[in-house]
Amino acid sequence: MNILKLSNLFVLGLLYSYGSSAGHLYCGKNRDVPTTSPSASIPTTSPSASIPPTSPPASIPPTSPAPIPSTSPAPIPPTSPAPIPPSSPAPLPQPTNNCGDFYTEFSSNEDLGNFNVEYCPQNVRVNNGLEMMVSQSCGITISYKKKFTRGKIETFMKMAPNSGVVSAFILTGNEPSDEIDIEWVGKDVFTFQSMYFVKGQRIVYDPGFHPSPNQSTANLSENFHKYGIEVTDTFVKWYIDDILVRTLEKTSDATFPSETNTIKFGVWDGSSVGIWAGYVDWSVPVLPAYMKWIRITNYC
Numbered sequence: 001m002n003i004l005k006l007s008n009l010f011v012l013g014l015l016y017s018y019g020s021s022a023g024h025l026y027c028g029k030n031r032d033v034p035t036t037s038p039s040a041s042i043p044t045t046s047p048s049a050s051i052p053p054t055s056p057p058a059s060i061p062p063t064s065p066a067p068i069p070s071t072s073p074a075p076i077p078p079t080s081p082a083p084i085p086p087s088s089p090a091p092l093p094q095p096t097n098n099c100g101d102f103y104t105e106f107s108s109n110e111d112l113g114n115f116n117v118e119y120c121p122q123n124v125r126v127n128n129g130l131e132m133m134v135s136q137s138c139g140i141t142i143s144y145k146k147k148f149t150r151g152k153i154e155t156f157m158k159m160a161p162n163s164g165v166v167s168a169f170i171l172t173g174n175e176p177s178d179e180i181d182i183e184w185v186g187k188d189v190f191t192f193q194s195m196y197f198v199k200g201q202r203i204v205y206d207p208g209f210h211p212s213p214n215q216s217t218a219n220l221s222e223n224f225h226k227y228g229i230e231v232t233d234t235f236v237k238w239y240i241d242d243i244l245v246r247t248l249e250k251t252s253d254a255t256f257p258s259e260t261n262t263i264k265f266g267v268w269d270g271s272s273v274g275i276w277a278g279y280v281d282w283s284v285p286v287l288p289a290y291m292k293w294i295r296i297t298n299y300c
């Protein structure tokens with residue numbers, strides 16, 4: 001089973017974490033866990049029983065994309081332009097009118113008023129932005145209280161740098177959930193990963209890996225960058241520092257994430273999903289992620 005939704009990874013982590021009587025992890029789907037008592041969700045089976053036949057890390061590429069061989073020059077694209085498929089309909093006009101936006105700079109605890117801190121509030125505080133920590137017992141998940149349908153979400157962030165620690169900025173929906181993600185895997189501070197899922201399934205297996213557009217701010221944990229996800233009925237776009245790095249065009253309902261109405265972000269311990277995230281070494285200081293601000297622009 002190669003197709004494994006990232007949220008399922010989260011859930012796996014969750015099971016692991018509960019199985020070891022720890023807290024919880026950041027999780028696109030962990031809102032299914034009753035907020036009253038996490039222990040109610042402790043699976044009766046052993047956590048390993050929930051691991052899919054093929055462990056997810058095996059299929060997730062190592063941190064960095066395959067290096068471009070230095071010897072051979074980049075292939076020159078064929079001279080003839082790509083033919084336009086005759087069948088493709090003319091693109092619909094995009095609904096990109098701004099129907100109100102929300103902006104918060106995290107400078108006091110009140111700035112968290114529009115958000116739900118799900119789980120482990122001790123792992124978030126306002127300190128030069130929103131400081132989000134993962135501890136041995138739990139990570140942090142924060143969600144925006146209002147629903148988001150179409151528009152652009154942007155944030156100014158520094159990822160958490162430690163191996164095993166995953167920083168996340170995602171859009172998710174109802175189960176089985178569509179999902180649109182930006183994730184930073186601490187063992188690779190030089191790229192962020194773009195991913196999406198439709199009804200819990202990966203459509204394109206590999207994440208996209210995207211570096212800083214500016215070499216002098218390449219370490220994404222040392223430098224704040226602006227990250228963006230833009231969602232309309234016909235495309236999803238990912239940005240860093242206003243530079244478009246990935247576009248997903250809608251080609252069919254079955255392959256396009258269209259039910260993502262919840263904005264979530266946080267930091268979680270990805271150790272339980274193996275090499276994809278790496279492992280947390282708790283004997284060294286585990287550093288936080290920072291979110292300076294978030295902007296949500298609604299399209300109509």
Ligand SMILES: *[C@@H]1O[C@H](CO)[C@@H](O)[C@H](O)[C@H]1NC(C)=O
Pocket residue numbers: 214215216217
């Ligand atoms: C790259 O970042 C450095 C350091 O912040 C800055 O001085 C420089 O102007 C940036 N270059 C570009 C092209 O934005």
Ligand SMILES: *[C@@H]1O[C@H](CO)[C@@H](O)[C@H](O)[C@H]1NC(C)=O
Pocket residue numbers: 161189219220221222287
């Ligand atoms: C990137 O920056 C973080 C935060 O300053 C630091 O802990 C880490 O060692 C840096 N990593 C590299 C490879 O420079």
